[in-house]
Amino acid sequence: GAGVSQSPSNKVTEKGKDVELRCDPISGHTALYWYRQSLGQGLEFLIYFQGNSAPDKSGLPSDRFSAERTGGSVSTLTIQRTQQEDSAVYLCASSPRTAGPDSPLHFGNGTRLTVT
Amino acid sequence: QKEVEQNSGPLSVPEGAIASLNCTYSDRGSQSFFWYRQYSGKSPELIMSIYSNGDKEDGRFTAQLNKASQYVSLLIRDSQPSDSATYLCAVNDNNFNKFYFGSGTKLNVKP
Numbered sequence: 001g002a003g004v005s006q007s008p009s010n011k012v013t014e015k016g017k018d019v020e021l022r023c024d025p026i027s028g029h030t031a032l033y034w035y036r037q038s039l040g041q042g043l044e045f046l047i048y049f050q051g052n053s054a055p056d057k058s059g060l061p062s063d064r065f066s067a068e069r070t071g072g073s074v075s076t077l078t079i080q081r082t083q084q085e086d087s088a089v090y091l092c093a094s095s096p097r098t099a100g101p102d103s104p105l106h107f108g109n110g111t112r113l114t115v116t
Numbered sequence: 117q118k119e120v121e122q123n124s125g126p127l128s129v130p131e132g133a134i135a136s137l138n139c140t141y142s143d144r145g146s147q148s149f150f151w152y153r154q155y156s157g158k159s160p161e162l163i164m165s166i167y168s169n170g171d172k173e174d175g176r177f178t179a180q181l182n183k184a185s186q187y188v189s190l191l192i193r194d195s196q197p198s199d200s201a202t203y204l205c206a207v208n209d210n211n212f213n214k215f216y217f218g219s220g221t222k223l224n225v226k227p
Contacts, residue, residue, distance in 0.1 A: 033215065042204065042219035043160070056213065091159055093215075102167060104150050105206070105215055107159040 002026065004108035006092050012114045013082055021077045021111045025094030032075050033095070033105060034067060038088045046090075049075060082115045089113070119143075120207050122218035130226050135192040137221050139205030142186070148208035149181055149188045154220065155201045163203075164190065195225040 005024040013019050025032050034046040045059040049069040060066070064082075069075040079086055089112050093105035119142035129135045137151075148167045152160035166172045166179040166188065178191040188207075192199055202220040209216065 035217075043217040045214060045216070048214060050213070102148060102165055103208075104162045104165050105160075107161070109159050 004092055004094050004106055006090075006108035006111050008111055009109060010112045010114075012116060015084060015115055016081055018078065018080045019082055019113065021079075021090050021092075021113070023075045023077070023092030023094075023108060025073065025075070025092070026106055029094035029096050029106070030072070031095040031097060031103075032069055033093045034075070034077050035091045035093065036088045037091060037110075043091065046077070079113075082113075084115045087113055087115045120205055120216045120218040122203075122205050122221045124219060125222040126224050127221055128224045128226060129195050131195060131197060133195050133225075135195045135199065135223055135225070137190040137192075137203050137205075137223065139188045139190075139218055140186055141188070141205075141207045141216070143207065143209060143216075144183075144186060146183075146186075146207045146209060149179070150206040150208070150215070151177075151179060151188075151190045152204040152206060152217075153199075153201045154204055160204055192223075195223075197225045197227050199223060200225045 007022045030051045032049040035043040047067045048056040064080045067077045089110040091110045093107045095103050121140045150165045151163045154160045164179045166181045172179045176193045180189045202222045204220045205218040207216045
C-alpha cells in the first residue's frame with residue numbers, strides 16, 4: 001500500500017518568502033506529526049494532529065509556523081517570512097492511532113527546505 | 117521537554133561483530149520504545165518496538181528494555197556494512213501522544 005507522501009521533495013526559496021509543505025498520510029491513520037531535522041541533528045517535534053481534536057502545537061518554534069489538517073487527512077505546514085535558520089528537512093509521519101503502546105510512526109521521505 | 121539521550125558516536129565495529137546501541141530517557145511514565153534506522157539523506161524507518169521489560173528479538177536485532185533504569189538498547193548481531201546508518205531511539209509518552217527522539221548514534225560497520 002501507499003506510504004506517507006510529502007511534496008515537494010525539495011524546495012529552495014528566498015528569505016522572506018512564504019512556503020507550504022504538504023503531507024498525505026497513510027490511509028486510515030488518524031495521527032499525523034510534523035518533525036524538523038537540521039543537518040546532522042535529531043528530530044525536533046513541531047506539531048501533532050489526532051483525528052478531530054485540537055492539534056498540539058507546542059513544538060512550533062515561532063508564530064511564523066502554522067499547520068492545518070483538512071478532513072482528517074492531508075496536512076499542510078506553512079512557514080511565513082522564511083529565515084535561513086528554517087533550512088532543514090521537514091518530515092511528516094503518521095500513526096494508526098495514539099492510544100496504545102505499539103503504534104509506531106511511519107515517515108514520509110521529507111521535504112528539504114533551503115532558504116537562501 | 118522530555119529527554120532522550122544517545123551517544124552520538126560514531127560507533128565503529130568490524131563486520132560480523134555485535135553492535136550495541138544505548139538510549140536513556142527521563143520520563144519514567146514512558147510506555148513504548150522504538151528504534152529507527154536512518155540512512156544518510158533518507159527518512160527514518162522502523163526497526164523494532166518494545167514496551168515490556170526484557171528482551172525482544174527479531175532476526176539479527178534484539179531490543180532490551182529496563183524501565184527501572186530508564187534504559188533501552190539495541191543489539192545488532194553479525195553486523196553488516198549495510199547496517200551502517202544512524203540509529204534513532206524514540207520514546208512514546210504516557211499519554212501516547214508524542215514521540216520524543218534522541219539525536220541518534222552513527223554506526224559504522226567496517227568490512
